[in-house]
Amino acid sequence: MNKKIxxxxxxxxxxxxxxxxxxxxxxxxxxxxxxxxxxxxANVKLRVDIPFITMPEKEAxxxxxxxxxxxxxxxxxxxxxxxxxxxxxxxxxxxxxxxxDRGEETVGGTPLSVVSVVPETDxxxxxxxxxxxxxxxxxxxxxxxxxxxxxxxxIAMRYANAAAPLPFEVIVSFEMERxxxxxxxxxxxxxxxxxxxxxQKIKKGKIVLLFEYxxxxx
Amino acid sequence: xxxxxxxxxxxxxxxxxxxYALGALLAIEAMVMGSAYLQGAEIIDLALAGLRDTxxxxxxxLNGNLVTYFLLNSLWFHVPLILIxxxxxxxxxxxxxxxxxxxxxxxxxxxxxILSKYVVGIGFTLLIVTSLAISSFLFAxxxxxxxxxxxxxxxxxxxxQESAFWRLVGAFVAGAGITVxxxxxxxxxxxxxxxxxxxxxxxxxxxxxxxxxxxVDFNSELVHQLFFPKLNDTWQYFFISDIPYPRxxxxxxxxxxxxIAAMGLGVYRFQKKELG
Numbered sequence: 354m355n356k357k358i359x360x361x362x363x364x365x366x367x368x369x370x371x372x373x374x375x376x377x378x379x380x381x382x383x384x385x386x387x388x389x390x391x392x393x394x395a396n397v398k399l400r401v402d403i404p405f406i407t408m409p410e411k412e413a414x415x416x417x418x419x420x421x422x423x424x425x426x427x428x429x430x431x432x433x434x435x436x437x438x439x440x441x442x443x444x445x446x447x448x449x450x451x452x453x454d455r456g457e458e459t460v461g462g463t464p465l466s467v468v469s470v471v472p473e474t475d476x477x478x479x480x481x482x483x484x485x486x487x488x489x490x491x492x493x494x495x496x497x498x499x500x501x502x503x504x505x506x507x508i509a510m511r512y513a514n515a516a517a518p519l520p521f522e523v524i525v526s527f528e529m530e531r532x533x534x535x536x537x538x539x540x541x542x543x544x545x546x547x548x549x550x551x552x553q554k555i556k557k558g559k560i561v562l563l564f565e566y567x568x569x570x571x
Numbered sequence: 572x573x574x575x576x577x578x579x580x581x582x583x584x585x586x587x588x589x590x591y592a593l594g595a596l597l598a599i600e601a602m603v604m605g606s607a608y609l610q611g612a613e614i615i616d617l618a619l620a621g622l623r624d625t626x627x628x629x630x631x632x633l634n635g636n637l638v639t640y641f642l643l644n645s646l647w648f649h650v651p652l653i654l655i656x657x658x659x660x661x662x663x664x665x666x667x668x669x670x671x672x673x674x675x676x677x678x679x680x681x682x683x684x685i686l687s688k689y690v691v692g693i694g695f696t697l698l699i700v701t702s703l704a705i706s707s708f709l710f711a712x713x714x715x716x717x718x719x720x721x722x723x724x725x726x727x728x729x730x731x732q733e734s735a736f737w738r739l740v741g742a743f744v745a746g747a748g749i750t751v752x753x754x755x756x757x758x759x760x761x762x763x764x765x766x767x768x769x770x771x772x773x774x775x776x777x778x779x780x781x782x783x784x785x786x787v788d789f790n791s792e793l794v795h796q797l798f799f800p801k802l803n804d805t806w807q808y809f810f811i812s813d814i815p816y817p818r819x820x821x822x823x824x825x826x827x828x829x830x831i832a833a834m835g836l837g838v839y840r841f842q843k844k845e846l847g
Contacts, residue, residue: 405726
């Protein structure tokens, strides 16, 4: 009798785990939605917000096809971020990975599920990525990705509505080295604050991408 | 006066040295363009080195606008240098060939005579700067194409094609004001010195000193606004994001006052001086 009672108590205590989803299973709905996007084309406006750089808003055209790198073209000069253009985050999931559940966090009044993706092989270009996503709309709202070569960058995404598969605004924040001063290419040198430039070794930069989708296949 | 101007203009174009000077300016233009093209990629690489880890670059920055900007950086020493020789030569050759005495056998007023030389000198200077501007744009756009201009003023600043073009045009206009000043000064020195080589040496010394003093920080805004060497780089103001037009206008007005003063001094001296 005692054994039966002990078994029942043990079963009762384990119940939450028996039926619980693993972190990977929790992430499954998001992955299904992201991987469902097979191609898109869009016009993108780029706004650069980097200290010591003044650049007018630029326009470019982007073309994405699943399994390939994003193609970006522009008729005039544009600075395109090396990171943050992978809107379907396919790069994070192309090699074997582990998912660590970080619980929930409320951002702007919306409860978001937080998970960390850790690659299991050296082939991946990142070392850890933390995603903040809305389980209801299955949209990634924020991401912090630490790369092996290009430092850490943050991505914030805004969507037109809960059903939108892709964001209309992406803000990529990153750290960058200070710009070196090419003395042979000086303009009016009296106005350059060299001391200030020398002091600021690592600078934070931001680039805002505004997408206007022309076609999305999913 | 009109006849005097026509004669002076005619004499200017009869001089062989005028054509040598034009050839020299074209050669300088070609050399600067060539070296700008060769060094340009390296300079852009250096300027954008800090961004290369974070960004891809789409588009061409080594274009006609950048090459013209490089050209502008070196023009405001070389152009006055050559113009000094031609403009001062308008008077020194008259002394050397003794034609000045022949001129005054005619019923010609002294002040009208020297003033016509100043006017022709200024006209020639403006013509040269305009020709240089046109040829720079023409060759630079033809050989290197159009595109955004990148300059380094308190950081990297990018200007789109249209904005870049008008800023470069503005820079040529401001540069013309500075060049006119040096031409006028060289003619005034010619009134004093009369002899070609000494006039050239003094004019060059003046030009070099002005360029050296331009780099000196006098720690006084008033000096920076009124002392002529500090006005040499007025053309660079066109590459500040919000172009400071009042400051540019003030600088050019001060330069105009200096030019008129130098011209007045030359006319006065020529009026009083013996011809022989």
